Every structure is written in C-alpha cells, then in structure tokens.
Amino acid sequence: MQTPSMWRHTLTFFPQFLAALKERAEPDSTVTVIGASDGRLILPLVSAGYHVVAIERDSLALHGGEVQLPGDKTGHAMGLIERLKLEGLADQVQVVEEDFLASEPLGTTSDAAWTSCSWHYGANHRRPLGEFVDRMQCLVRPGGLLGAEFMMPIEQRHHMLEHYTSPERLQRYFIGDWDVLLTLRTNEFTERAHVGQLQDHTHRMGLFLAARASTPS
Structure with a gap:
C-alpha cells in the first residue's frame, strides 16, 4: 500500500481479527x-x-480534505475513496456513506463484521450500546465472525457511559447463538498526538471476537 492512512500510528487489535478471519x-x-x-x-x-x-x-474520512495536525499545523488528508482508486482496489469495496445507527439495515449478511473504536464517539452515544451491537450481529451470517476493538474507561466521565465498556460487560450481548473466541485488553498507555487528538493522550483498549453458530441453538 502506497497511500498512508492518517491513523497509521495508532494502536489496533486488527491483526488478531485478521488472523481469526483467515482461519474461519x-x-x-x-x-x-x-x-x-x-x-x-x-x-x-x-x-x-x-x-x-x-x-x-x-465526509472527511471518505472524501479527504484539510485537517488540523499536531504542532499547530494543517495538512491534506486523503479520503478512503481516493485511496482505493490510487491503489486500484475500488472494485472490491462497496462504500456506504451513511450513519450506521440511523440508516436502514443493509438487508444482506456478511461472513464477518468489524468495528474499530467507534462506540465511544459522541455521535453514537444517543443510542444504547446494545443497539449498535445488535445491528452488528444482524450483519453476520451463521458461522460468521464478529470483531470489535473499543475504548475502556479511564476517566470518571467514562464510567458514566456504557459505550466505554469491557469484555466482561459485552458478554451479556453474546449468549445463545454466539461463541466468544477471544478477549484482550491493554493496560493504560500513552498515545502520541494525531489527527483528532492534538495532544498526547491516555487510552485503555479492549478486543472482543465472537463467532455466530452455524445453526441456531
């Protein structure tokens, strides 16, 4: 890949999800x-x-534009659509420019679903976390994989929001037709300033991987 992401230096559990995906x-x-x-x-x-x-x-993530950078600088961020074209991968990606919680369900299922630290964004706090999880689960076909990495609470205000969660709290959404495959968590760590967080900051992250049963229980 020749086009860099503006999030390329942030920590992710994505390799664990990709490894599980390749197995299943x-x-x-x-x-x-x-x-x-x-x-x-x-x-x-x-x-x-x-x-x-x-x-x-x-829109900025999809179409690119000017962004504020650490050090009181500005720069141009390349959006997903432009990156896909430059990499010659546009035909393999269906881009849906919609609010996941507000849009109509896609009406189709996938072999896997993944989300990366989307629950803790303020725009998603207006709906219960369980609604987000339920919509994700509906995307996964029988035998498919669901993966989510998420922010865990650190500050007092985080403990007042269910969207800053933990693997233990997520368990209650995955009963019946779901098998929990892997949960991980970090200790608190300092992440360097980046787009959207212009000062060094502290995070704690978790991972939750689950597989949907091939046949209903």
Whole structure:
C-alpha cells in the first residue's frame, strides 16, 4: 500500500481479527466494516483477498480534505475513496456513506463484521450500546465472525457511559447463538498526538471476537 492512512500510528487489535478471519473464512469472503474511516483497515482486508462493505458517515474520512495536525499545523488528508482508486482496489469495496445507527439495515449478511473504536464517539452515544451491537450481529451470517476493538474507561466521565465498556460487560450481548473466541485488553498507555487528538493522550483498549453458530441453538 502506497497511500498512508492518517491513523497509521495508532494502536489496533486488527491483526488478531485478521488472523481469526483467515482461519474461519474463505479468501473471497465479504467483510463489513462499520466506521471505515480513511481505509486504514479496509485496504489490508482487500489486499488479503476479501470483499469489503465499508460503512462510514464522516465526509472527511471518505472524501479527504484539510485537517488540523499536531504542532499547530494543517495538512491534506486523503479520503478512503481516493485511496482505493490510487491503489486500484475500488472494485472490491462497496462504500456506504451513511450513519450506521440511523440508516436502514443493509438487508444482506456478511461472513464477518468489524468495528474499530467507534462506540465511544459522541455521535453514537444517543443510542444504547446494545443497539449498535445488535445491528452488528444482524450483519453476520451463521458461522460468521464478529470483531470489535473499543475504548475502556479511564476517566470518571467514562464510567458514566456504557459505550466505554469491557469484555466482561459485552458478554451479556453474546449468549445463545454466539461463541466468544477471544478477549484482550491493554493496560493504560500513552498515545502520541494525531489527527483528532492534538495532544498526547491516555487510552485503555479492549478486543472482543465472537463467532455466530452455524445453526441456531
């Protein structure tokens, strides 16, 4: 990949999701990504042979534009659509420019669904976390994979919001037809300033991977 993502230096559990996907899905399977951003995790999926449905509401992430950078600088960020064209991958990605929580369901299922740190964004706090999880689950066919990385609470205000969660709290959404495959978490760590967070900041992150049963229980 020749076009850099503006999020390329931020920590992610995506390699664990990709490893599970390779174990459980065929190379030409379809993966739906909620919160596609500028394609930081889309392009690796396509390069690995998967078809991708990329859902994103943010115009800047999709179409690019001027961004504020650390150090009181500005720069041009390349959006997902331009990156896909430059990489010659546009035919393998269906871009859905919609609010995942407000739009009508896609009406189709995928072999896997993934989201990266989308729950904690303020725009998603107006709906219960369970609604987001339920919509994700509805995207996954029987036998398919669901993966989510998310922010865990650090500050007091985080503990007042269910969207800053933990693997233990997520368990209650995955009963019946779901098998939990892997949960991980970090300790608190300092992440360097980046687009959207112009000062060094502290995070704690979690990972939740689950598989939908091939037949209903």
